[in-house]
Amino acid sequence: MMTLRRFRTLADSYGADLQRWPERQRGQALALLESSAEARSVIARARELDEAIAAASAARDAHVWAGETAGRALRRLQSRVSARTGGRSGAAGAARVEQLRAARRGSPRRAGWFGLATAAGLAVLAGLALGILYSPSSPPQDLTALLQPAPLQLLTE
Amino acid sequence: MDRDGETNGPDAHADDLCDAELLARSARGDRRAFDRIVARYGPVALRLAARIVPDRQSAEDIAQEAMVRIWHRAGDFDARRARFTTWLYRIVANLCIDLCRRPRPVPLPEHFDTADPAAGAEEAMEQDERRAALATAMADLTAGQRAALTLVYDEGLSGAEAAEALGVTTKAVERLLARARAHLRGRLLADRDGAEAAT
Secondary structure, eight states: OOOHHHHHHHHHHHOSOGGGSOHHHHHHHHHHHHHOHHHHHHHHHHHHHHHHHHHHHHHHHHHHTTTOOHHHHHHHHHHHHHHHHTTSSOHHHHHHHHHHHHHHHTOHHHHHHHHHHHHHHHHHHHHHHHHHHTSOSSOOSSHHHHHSOOOOHHHHO | OOTTSOOOOTTOOGGGSOHHHHHHHHHTTOHHHHHHHHHHHHHHHHHHHHHHSSSHHHHHHHHHHHHHHHHHTGGGOOTTTOOHHHHHHHHHHHHHHHHHTSOOOOOOOTTTTOOOTTSOHHHHHHHHHHHHHHHHHHHTSOHHHHHHHIIIIISOOOHHHHHHHHTSOHHHHHHHHHHHHHHHHHHHSHHHHHHHHHO
């Protein structure tokens, strides 16, 4: 048996229309409604509020859609959605693009470029290290000389 | 497939296809199938968004974004797990709630308080004030309260279905509804309740 308190709680959430109430509770709610004048009073008050809410929703719709028709709004929506999605070959196309990207991320070609770049970087570092190790003991005095590559003593001796 | 899920063959017209089949075709890049989804559910997205966000432009932006997301994620939809409408409601409601987290002033349209020439000037003014008060009362609810109210009261979802769409529990939906109603009772029926209390 549903208590009046539970009945009031459900009415406070779902209003007077029992079709909105949780299906499992409707039978008990109907039984209470038949037997309790207080339950009927709760529903009468809830119905007043339902009507006020319906009027408020209609007023809000009138506010939001003032000067506009549903048909025009739908046509605008269709046009804009089409413009944003029409340039692509479709969701399947998007999936294919993503697959290609994923494949490219892990492809041997990408790995090859990465290897070449690493090797080039290491070669530059090695050259710099050799230049420092085998540079002349007395540093060049002028700026022009400073900008010239240092001769490798290993090769000039 | 038709609306009951029976197969009609590959040449069946998009108008006759069920939501799940239209989504499956959209996922394969079928523009015609997706156009049918937009035609069928665009009004629902617009109506729901307009009940939650503060103005028409935002509602149209939300509906547009929801449809674009559906196009891109059509392949993710699983008809065995949820109805398409539940998925649509979830996308639209979440976009609306995210938008409403960024507060901004909501101007009334210029012609909102235009007097009805058929009615007397004073009566028309009262009508307009009443309408403005009603609209403001709804606007003062939180986005979550408006979403719950719209899904259950206007779209006819059960508490459990609204909970699924909003990603919350049924109890949470009932609390949102109860708070919304308490607020609206205070705003819309305060005069009547006060008069009743006085007698």
